[in-house]
Amino acid sequence: MEERYEPIKDLGSGNFGVARLAKDKKTGELVAVKYIQRGKKIDENVQREIINHRSLRHPNIIRFKEVFLTPTHLAIVLEYAAGGELFGRICTAGRFSEDEARFFFQQLISGVSYCHSMQICHRDLKLENTLLDGNPAPRLKICDFGFSKSALLHSQPKSTVGTPAYIAPEVLSRKEYDGKIADVWSCGVTLYVMLVGAYPFEDPEDPRDFRKTIGRIMSVQYSIPDYVRLSSECRHLLTCIFVANPAKRITIPEIKQHTWFLKNLPREIIEADRRINEESGKEEPPSQSVEEIMCIVKEARKPYPGLKLDSEDAEVKEGLNVTEDSKKPLSSLT
Template sequence: MERYEIVKDIGSGNFGVAKLVRDRWTKELFAVKFIERGHKIDEHVQREIMNHRSLKHPNIVRYKEVLITPTHLAIVMEYAAGGELFERICSAGRFSEDEARFFFQQLISGVSYCHSMEICHRDLKLENTLLDGSTAPRVKICDFGYSKSSVLHSQPKSTVGTPAYIAPEVLSKKEYDGKIADVWSCGVTLFVMLVGAYPFEDPNDPKNFKNTIGRILSAHYSIPDYVRVSMECKHLLSRIFVANPEMRITIPEIRSHPWFLKNLPIELMEGGSWQSQDVNNPSQTIE
């Protein structure tokens, strides 16, 4: 870690702490996730490193390297200066349809790339969607601790993810296609951006977990009257929130949906010519 100087703490979670660091040579800022060595270095951490290091896309937080110190494992990655999309919604209440679409287009672009690399995220949520510091913020998907490679593993059976975002088939503990479950989670993110509330929470009893599960299993949701949403957007949500995964819209179908295509930035178009910013190969260093 001699190469980096710690600037400040930027977060904590089950894994440990995240700190903002500065590269002493280049002065570039990075985020570092410090995980205590020992029992916390579990399959989720291994999976996060294995899957994240293979991904290079403008809408995915860039993995830089893993460092091993005497006490911690340190995952060095791109610093998203704009914070969580979740925080932005909390302060705004909810987004206009155009603003929600702007972020959703980028989210789908990143998820589509993950799927093309045969990786399903399995824990997509606003808290795992970061923003860079630019005025028209770029979405940066992070936290691949629950991700699964659909090449290395058979269909996932475990119930992972965050309750409000979990697809019905994941709750039912049957085998499911992680890519199709990711679509549902993207739909929840879109709904929250538009409405400022979770789609499957009982508005009269939002903390009632049993009610939420029941509503997810039956895909029971409604858009409040006070929220103005176009028919095209309502149609897209109705195609995402389908309890039967075989009938649910797919990522490629979302990318050709009229609502998604409106005001679509050139770089997000199918086969867009984005360039990977990073020429460094991911590395591992033991200090």
């Protein structure tokens, strides 16, 4: 299987391991391959990401292709998004116009709505987990399902997962919560950052103070700077999303009917929703069964005999020319 993919260049590294751009020799298609060291790094998050991601088929979600084993790594083959992270686009632009922010938010909500229809809540929606394809009018692609939870397989989540700036109040309270409603809050944070160029609940005077951020999230303390001109409809949507009580927070179906959301709604989003409704239950089966994937993951949990843990990650990074500088911090926008 490894011979099928011709390595081209590194795409970066993170807690998971190393990502590399490769060419599928069979189809000529460019793909992204995530390499995760065999052994202790193959944890429940990795297994959950693969199982939940494999069945998702939507234009606004990175397509899962397959997994395979190398002697040292578990490799996850994914659709390649040539436009990089939405995070990078905002860092370059500073912030988006209301129309541009809406264009990406509509796609984000379309993808999240589909996940929820498949009974999967993402639980770590953020700019760094939204990629863009290479088109002039970029298509947004949700990725990284490592914290996702399937209502078909699990009870309501209790754990505090996600990235601090995006976490909903009920998640911080460590009680059972509805992951779908928590996803709405994270979508709202993403929208705010696109519009303002800063996180809504960080203290402007001390943005790296985690305790202050939590306090402001719990009290829903945010404001829109005077220099940001937003329509009343956009402000209204944000106030409907940033509601501490999840039972009173706007839902994804309600967002999709909101006046601001419906303005200039791309035809492809309308058609994608229609196709999903028409083809529900008729989707093509994933290339690998759950049983096959589980066998591969189980085997990947066994470290390669005679190999020092973490040593081969250094070898892969060296071969891919991944440096520490390429590890972009995922903290505040600055």
